[in-house]
Structures are given as C-alpha cells and as structure tokens.
Amino acid sequence: MLKKIPVEQLRVGMYLQSLCGSWIDHPFWRSKFVITNAKDITLIEHSGISEVWINLDKGSDVIAESKLEHQQTLSLSQTPIAENTSAIATPSAKEKPKASSMTDEMQRAAKICAKAKKSVQSMFEETRMGKAISVDHAGEIVQEISYSVMRNPNALISLARLKTADDYTYMHSVAVCALMVALSHHLNLDDEHTHEAGLAGLLHDLGKAVTPTEILLKPGKLTKEEFDIMKTHPQEGHRLLTENGFHQEITLDVVLHHHERIDGSGYPHGLAENEISLFAKMGAVCDVYDAITSNRPYKAGWEPVESIQRMSEWCEAQYDKDVFQAFISSVGIYPVGSLVRLSSGRLAVVLEQSKSLVKPIVKIFFSTKSKTYVPPQIVDLSRPTMDCKGEKIVAHEDVHKWAFKNFNEMWAG
Incomplete structure (x- = not known):
C-alpha cells in the first residue's frame, strides 16, 4: 500500500x-x-x-x-501518481476519468502534449550532456496521457500527429505513448500493463539522444554507414536505462525490440514470430504509424488513411495480425483528420470514430460539384440525419491535392 x-x-x-x-x-x-x-x-x-x-x-x-x-x-x-498542476487537472488514482467530448478534450490534450514534449526534450538534453537520467517523472506523463485517452481516445492521438519536422523526435515519443495506451485498451490489457505499455512508448527512442544530430536531423536519405549508426539507437536506449538503474522489463524490451519484425527482417537481433513479445509487437506498429504520418526532416508525412492502407499491405510480413487488427480498431480505418469523399460528392473531414469503423463522425464542408465551400455540417455516418440518409464514404482524398487553407483547424480547432 x-x-x-x-x-x-x-x-x-x-x-x-x-x-x-x-x-x-x-x-x-x-x-x-x-x-x-x-x-x-x-x-x-x-x-x-x-x-x-x-x-x-x-x-x-x-x-x-x-x-x-x-x-x-x-x-x-x-501508481504512479500524477503531479497536480493548475494547467492540467488530473483525477486522483481512485477516480476514473469521465468521458468527454472531442472539443473539450482537445483543449486539455493540447496542454498535456505541450507539457509532455517539454519533459521528453529535457530528458533527451540531459542524456546528451552525459547527466544521470531521471525517468521517474515519465510515469506522471504516462498517467496524464492515459487519462486523456480514457476521456476521449481520439483527441490527444490526433493532436500529437500534428508535429513539425523540428520537434518530431520529442513529439514522436508522446504520440507513441498515447497510441500504446489506446492499443492496450483494445487488447483488453489490465491497468498495470497498460501503464507499462505507455511508459515503453514514451521511452522507446531514448537511444536517439546519443545519435549524432547531423544524422538524426539529416534532410536527405541516409547513407548505409549513417543508417547503421541510426540502427544502434535501440541498444543505446537499453544501455542508458539499465546503467541508470531502470529495471522494468516490459519497457526495456520495447526499447530494445521495437524495430523487430515477425519475418525476422528487423533489428537489432533479427527476432521472428514468437521470439518477439506482445509489447514489442505493439511498439512496432505504433512506432511505424506515427513515423509515416508525421512530417520529418527528410519526408512529408502520409495521410492517415494512406498510412493504414500501406501498413495493411506490409502486415503479413512485418506485424502481428491480431495486434494490427486491434490497432486499426483503436485509430479507425479513417483516422481523425482524414479527408474523405462522400457518396453525394461532398468532402468531409473525420472528427471522431463511431461504433462502425467505416462510418465515423464527419464534418461536411465542401462540394466537389460546385467547387465551393458549403455550410459546415457534422454527421454521424452510423446514424445519419434525414437530409444525409444513405450518405457514406466512397474514397479518401489527398489533402495536398485540394490545398485547403487551415485544413487542420477544421478538426483540431
């Protein structure tokens, strides 16, 4: 006690x-x-x-x-107990957070993301300077992220995807933490394992703190020699944590093995199938999804729907099928922020998931027939109103093709 x-x-x-x-x-x-x-x-x-x-x-x-x-x-x-702050009101450990609307949780999630990014950045900087690593505060961050995901599973995950190339390294850790928590819920893991999965997500790339900056932030393709150096970050992260007295097995396992693949093509140990733990398999999926949907120094991120489709193609060789299916259930076939075309010819942005993976809640805002904006209308496609009866998603659209101004503000506020 x-x-x-x-x-x-x-x-x-x-x-x-x-x-x-x-x-x-x-x-x-x-x-x-x-x-x-x-x-x-x-x-x-x-x-x-x-x-x-x-x-x-x-x-x-x-x-x-x-x-x-x-x-x-x-x-x-x-445990652990989240720090009380005036900016973020965290429920006590006995109190389960109540569900909140996407709009309300977006405001809280923005504060949590900012706080978490600052903490991860500080931890990376301490490591680069050769100081002893303090990771105890990471538990507090994981708790706050977990509460946000429990209140609304879409808000923080979606916001964390909106990162610049400059802050990718830090916000990627925050995003993977949130994705691991959400995935844990869909795999029906208990609270303790869910927390450990979130902690593993937050710390999975700690080894990049000792990767040379010119390689980490290189705007072009890495050479073979540079990529070989980049591939050492799992071992480096594992080393840094163990040398500082960190012994949580699940987190250490994910730090070391989140780049392993079930066909044995991953690194650092070329593990395959049952040699890879459930949590490392989870880390692999969450890590890749956030990486390919994010803008990085050398590559613009793919749209969420395209990313899910690409990962589905890779799934048989790279990811555990059951883990990947649970991941899709957690983020949706059409993740929040996806631009979709409806059967009426109108365009909409996905605001939130519903009970149906193919019928999310969307905001209709543009007519492809008249090429003009239309009055915004929020519709739950699983429960359409009379004027939207029969409306369904027929395709996803490339946001860059349409060049909408302030597109992300349509769903993120």
Missing part, C-alpha cells in the same frame, strides 16, 4: 515511492528507494518538496501518533 505523507514525517527505513513535485526540482536521479541515511531526508526537505508517497509494503510506516487526517492511501496497482 502507498501512503502520502508530509516530508516532516520521513524516517530512515521508509521506502520512498514518489516525490510530490516536479521531477526537475528533486535532488535524486531516481525517486524509488529505501531511505538509509538522514542526509537524504535533509536533501528532500531543502528541495522545497512538501509531500511524498511511501510504500508500506517495502518499508516502514509513520509512527501512529504522527498520522495526519489528510494522508491518503491507495492500492499499489494504481
């Missing part, structure tokens, strides 16, 4: 599970350890952190007479 206590009650022999404050503020490279020295308590008190979580299963409890009314307890399976 975990208990939240003020730092004044810390004693030698307690197991420190988490520090209630910004990971940047605390004086340790990790926050989970048994307190064996009074100096550690002094460091925590001087850091400005006022409260901590202790693990009663692994260390001492507070003395009975010093218990305070505001202390809280919760089961171990509900």
